[in-house]
Amino acid sequence: MTIDAALLRYYHGVAEAFPPVAPDADAQTIRRRFGDVAKAYAQARSDAVTAEDIEIGLEGRTLAVRIYKPKAARGPLPLIVYFHGGGWVVGDLDTHDGLVARLAQDSRCAVASVDYRLAPEHPFPAPCDDALDALIWLAEHRSRLGFATDRLAVGGDSAGAHLAVVAARGANERVAGLVGLQLLLYPVMRRQFDSPSCLANANGPGLTNEEMKWYWTQFFSGQTPHDHDVRAFPLSEPFERTPARALVVAAAYDPLYDDAFELQRFLQANGGRVDMFDAHDMTHGFARLHSQSEAALGWLRTIGERAGELLRA
Numbered sequence: 399m400t401i402d403a404a405l406l407r408y409y410h411g412v413a414e415a416f417p418p419v420a421p422d423a424d425a426q427t428i429r430r431r432f433g434d435v436a437k438a439y440a441q442a443r444s445d446a447v448t449a450e451d452i453e454i455g456l457e458g459r460t461l462a463v464r465i466y467k468p469k470a471a472r473g474p475l476p477l478i479v480y481f482h483g484g485g486w487v488v489g490d491l492d493t494h495d496g497l498v499a500r501l502a503q504d505s506r507c508a509v510a511s512v513d514y515r516l517a518p519e520h521p522f523p524a525p526c527d528d529a530l531d532a533l534i535w536l537a538e539h540r541s542r543l544g545f546a547t548d549r550l551a552v553g554g555d556s557a558g559a560h561l562a563v564v565a566a567r568g569a570n571e572r573v574a575g576l577v578g579l580q581l582l583l584y585p586v587m588r589r590q591f592d593s594p595s596c597l598a599n600a601n602g603p604g605l606t607n608e609e610m611k612w613y614w615t616q617f618f619s620g621q622t623p624h625d626h627d628v629r630a631f632p633l634s635e636p637f638e639r640t641p642a643r644a645l646v647v648a649a650a651y652d653p654l655y656d657d658a659f660e661l662q663r664f665l666q667a668n669g670g671r672v673d674m675f676d677a678h679d680m681t682h683g684f685a686r687l688h689s690q691s692e693a694a695l696g697w698l699r700t701i702g703e704r705a706g707e708l709l710r711a
Contacts, residue, residue, distance in 0.1 A: 399650065399678045399679055400679065401603070401651050401679060401680075401681060402679045402680065402684075402691050402693040402694065404690060404691035404692065404693065404694075405603075405680070405681055405684065405687060405690065405691050405693075405694065406603070407690075408439070408690040408691065409602075409603040409604070409681075412439075415438065416431060416435055416438075419431055425487050425488075425516075425517075425518055425519075425616060428487065428488055429487070429488045429516075432484065432488040432489065432493060433488075433490070433492070433493055436492070436493040436686070437492070439687070439689065440492075440495070440496060440689075441496050441689035443495065443496065443499045444499060444500070444503055445469075446468060446469055446470065446503050447466050447468055447469065447499045447502050448466070448467050448469060449464055449465065449466050449467075449499065450465050450467075451463070451464050451465075451491075452464075452465060454532060454535050454536070454539075456528070456531045456532065456535060457531070459515070461512060461513055461514060461515075461528060461532055462491060462513040463510050463512050463513065463532070463536070464491045464495070464498070464511045464513075465508060465509070465510050465511075465543070466498055466499050466501075466502035466508065466509045466510075466511070467502060467508050468502050468503050468505075468506050468507075470506070471507075473546075474544060474546040474547070475507050475508040475544075475545055475546060476505075476507040476508070476545070476546050476549035476550070476551065476706075476709040476710065477507065477508045477509075477510060477536065477540060477545040477546065477549070477551070478501065478502075478505065478507050478508070478509045478510070478551040478579075478581065478705070478709075479509075479510050479512065479532065479533050479536050479537075479550070479551070479552045479553070479562075479565075480494075480498055480501070480509050480510065480511045480512065480552075480553045480554060480558070480562075480581075481511075481512055481514060481529055481552075481553070481554035481558035481559075481561040481562050481565070482494040482497075482511065482554065482555065482558045483554065483555040483556030483557050483558040483559070483583075483584075483683070483686075484516075484556070484557060484558070485557050485586075485609070485610070485612075485614075485616070485617070486516060486517045486522075486525050486557045486560075486561075486613060486616065486617040487516055487517050487613055487616045487617070488516070489516075489558075490513055491511050491513050493686070494511060494555075494686060495511075496686065496688070496689060497555070497685050497686050497688070497698070498511045500688060500695075500698055500699075500702065501553070501581075501698070501701075501702045501705070503702070504698070504699050504701075504702025504703050504706065505702040505703065505705045505706035505709070506706045507551070507705070507706055507709055508545055509553075510536055512528070512529070512532045514528035514529055514532065514561065515528050517616045517617045517618075517619055518616045518617075518619040521616070521617060521618060521619035521620075521621060522617050522618050522619070522621055522623060522629070522630060523629050523630075525557075525561055525617075526561060526564050526565075526629040526630075529561035529562070529564060529565040530564065530565045530568040530569060532565075533552055533565045533566075533568075533569050533577070534569060537550055537569065537573075537576055549578060549709050549710070550576060550577055550578060550579075551577065551578060551579035551580065551581055551705065551708075551709055552565055552566045552569075552577050552579075552580055552581070552642075553580065553581030553582065553583070553705070554581075554582065554583070554585075555583035555584060555683070555685055555686070556583070556584055556585065556586055556605075556654070557586055557613065557617075559582040559583055559584070559585030559586065560585060560586050560587065560632065562580055562581070562582060562585075563580065563582065563585065563587075563632045563661070564628065564629050564632055565577075566580050566641070566642050567628065567632070567637065567641065568629075570639055570641070570642060571638055571639060574639055578642055578643065578709065579642055579643050579644070579645065579705065579708050579709055580641075580642050580643070580644040580645070581644075581645050581701070581705050582644055582645065582646045582647065582658075582661065583685050583701070584647060584648060584649045584652055584654050584655075584657075584658060584682050584683070584684075585646065585654065585657055585658055585661055586610070586654050586657055587631075587632055587633050587654075587658075587660060587661050588631065588633065588657055588660065589614050589630075589631070591607050591610065591611060591653075593653075593656040593657075595652065595653055595654065595655035595656040595657075596610075596653045596654075596656070599651055599652055599653045599655065600653065602681070602682075603651075603681055604649070604651070604652060604681030604682035604683045605653055605654070605681075605682035605683065610653055610654075618630075632661075633660065633661065633664045636667075636668055637668040637669075637670075640668065640669040640670060641665050641668055641669070641670035642670070643670065643671045643672070643673075643708065644662075644665050644670060644671070644672045644673070645672075645673045645675070645701065645704060645708065646658050646661055646662050646665075646672055646673070646674050646675070647675045647677060647685075647697075647701055648674070648675065648676050648677065649677045649680040649681055649682050649683075649684055650676065650677060650678045650679065650680060651679075651680065651681045651682075652680075652681060652682035653682065654682060658674075659674075662674050673704060673708070675697070675700070675701060675704075677697050679693055680693070680694060680697060684697065684698075685697075685698050685701075
């Protein structure tokens with residue numbers, strides 16, 4: 399198999415329109431370029447979905463949250479709490495607006511996209527703390543917000559999937575069974591760069607090995623988490639309780655391809671049930687690019703529909 403031709407055209411267009419940043423560029427410069435690219439290729443949100451911005455007050459900080467609801471759905475909806483990707487450094491509610499809106503539409507669930515704090519200004523464990531605290535806050539306020547109180551999922555893409563795994567684990571250790579489903583798109587799980595998929599896909603497109611090294615450095619920003627700190631390294635310690643069921647998505651042309659399958663094996667070894675999607679023609683980040691590729695849209699639609707089925711099962 400090869401990379402989807404439409405995705406390759408997208409990457410070629412980005413390279414022509416947006417010159418690469420300098421090797422020593424700071425986080426703000428990287429964020430700006432990421433946001434500019436996302437805006438240039440953004441698609442108008444479907445009329446089938448509504449979105450509302452709210453703020454949630456947590457200890458010592460306030461986080462923005464955007465709540466998406468499919469117009470056609472009726473009754474209290476299951477809730478998916480979602481964390482965007484971007485290496486814990488880039489991305490926001492707007493860069494992932496299309497992805498999350500599409501997920502709400504296809505899953506027929508409400509999706510709350512959380513604008514957590516970013517490194518290096520807010521390094522580890524701040525993004526992890528935000529993910530867990532926001533998940534708990536939204537779970538506690540489900541009834542007031544009009545969501546179903548017995549069907550809760552957590553999701554994310556890339557570094558957002560890392561935060562989703564961390565948050566689901568922490569929440570279910572506090573309240574057994576609180577999170578019933580994890581939706582994890584091309585998750586980053588390990589700080590290592592010599593797996594077969596890292597070597598085979600070291601130069602992208604979508605994500606490179608060098609970029610991933612930089613993201614990890616920014617995430618920790620001089621700190622050295624303990625090797626067994628599951629907030630930093632989610633696969634380092636067994637679960638105290640059976641993990642929530644997971645829907646894990648791997649992209650074949652992605653340095654993190656092996657991470658997705660290692661996560662699958664880890665969850666299953668701890669008694670968890672896993673639905674695995676192997677997107678054989680996709681690159682890292684493809685879910686954000688569904689407006690550029692019919693194949694990417696097909697994968698995202700299938701993933702969203704399956705997530706909705708599992709939440710309603």
